[in-house]
Amino acid sequence: MTQSDALLDAVQTHVPFDGWSDAALRAACEDIGMPEDEARSYFPRGAVDMAFAYHKRGDAQMVARLNAEDLSQMRFRDRIAHAVRVRLEVSDKELVRRGMALFALPLNAADGSRALWETAGLIWETLGDSSQDVNWYTKRATLSAVYSSTVLFWLGDESPGDEATWAFLDRRIGDVMKFEEVKGKVRGTKAHELFMAGPGRFLDMIRAPGAPRDGYPGQHNPGE
Template sequence: MPDHIDPLKSKLLDAALVHVPFDGWSETTFAAAVRDTGTDPAVADTLCPRGAVDLAIAFHKRGDTAMVERLKTEDFSTLRFSEKVAAAVRYRIEAIESKEAVRRGTTLFALPHLAADGAKLIWGTADLIWDTLGDSSTDVNWYTKRATLSGVYGSAVLFWLGDDSSNCQATWAFIDRRIEDVMRIEKIKSRVNANPLLSRLAAPITWAGSRIKPPLRTPKVDLPGSWSGPY
């Protein structure tokens, strides 16, 4: 499940989005958001130790939440699985409130000291898509699916930033092509596994992959005595 944004942080984010097109995800923007909302600076600094960077992260996670909520309400019964994945990537892009905020965020997370944060956000989006669509992988495929979809989503966003087609039709076609490429690879893997000779040759790799497990996840609970650790 996506992380829930603190109400005050969400309020600061709304105020910041007015300034981001002009000042980026900067300290100037953060200071303006604090001022515009009348938030105590000490409280704002506690909530967002890294200032506008934390608001940029909250902006991305807000989009993730909107995507998941839409995925849970859409009827996918007539769609192929590849179409469901493509729809999820499209919904995530459609959940973006401001193209300029994403453009500025792309610049922000391209900085060397923030690149890991940007990669983590994209990975988190891919993870949410697979989880919401019911992925049950328990081996190396858990990682390869998310790594591949991270590449699809990241490239789709970059394409979308430069897309001036009507209703972003070029972006949706781009996503469909990328997803089809991914599914073509999955079909090749299935054919290898179905071929007696090739499956024997690939057996050592398959065995090694089966020994790789996804990270353990602690269920989120809201009960007395539970502790999720400081984050």
Template structure:
């Protein structure tokens, strides 16, 4: 019964989202868009508000989640055998952006989710995307590396999205070149970290920080992500 209810709820959200996307280029992710989506999708306003309490904000986050799902589907269908790991990451980010069918919807959503009242939602959405990428590519880290990998990729992903939004090159080739340069920067930093760790002269100074890093473990629940609110007591 719960499964059927969830499916019905998801179907209603999809209908509202599809209707909203017709209005977002003109009105953004706003109350006007949400109201129009309810009317166009023939969804009762009370039901729509029950599913999306914050209206268009929740629809914008649903649109982001839809893109993540499409990226994961493509990652499963593509043959990445033989690619270097850094190239698999680049491919995943490219698939994520190529899943977008309306760049203006992303532009409007980016603008909204940088507002102070929605910044936590934006951070959680980005973290969810890069977490999905790492998990899909088989990341098994359970220590501080779980955080640093996702933090680094969040920075790469965010920078690439902002560049991509203004990119008018053929098939967004300039964006993919930009992405590769950002990943190269991260790889150079990781190489430097490894060299520092391997330097015997620095080991006495790194003993304390390394011990502290060893105490940090990955979250035990999926909701324990940046941007999440603590449970109510």
């Protein structure tokens, strides 16, 4: 375990009482005998860096669990729902609640959005999504909406085993799948062809970050 991991472990025990704050950091330093200036070298922005580190730890735990499981017999919609459930199961409600209060502040909103987007991206990547076009963005945007609404529901859920949350999640995933079905029916119609030949052409130009773009300098085209 690294020093930063040990510090984060110690901080977590104080967050339910002090929130993600300097007070929690100072208390953690006393617990493990670490000088405060050293602690701040790990989390230079204090509360925001600590909360973000906790979030990234949860992401890593989720990925590890998903990679260790055989999901091949699940429908893809069920894999998505399962991944969201796993992400919540590796989290502590009070720590997440305190983190959401912190990221809700205007100054920290960008960090909160980044954390949400990264979680959605990791879920898609871990489940094998390889899209490189506009779908790379729409999939993450859609899952971000599902995940964030499910987290809010989960924070207020007092049902045994969070069963109400899992039912809510299933309904949200169902809504998304209905939308995808509509998209599938529209795709290939005359109206869709006309749209893609006109104003929709720009969609074909959108690529995921780092994805190759035809005709751009530095790209190798096989056969040349």
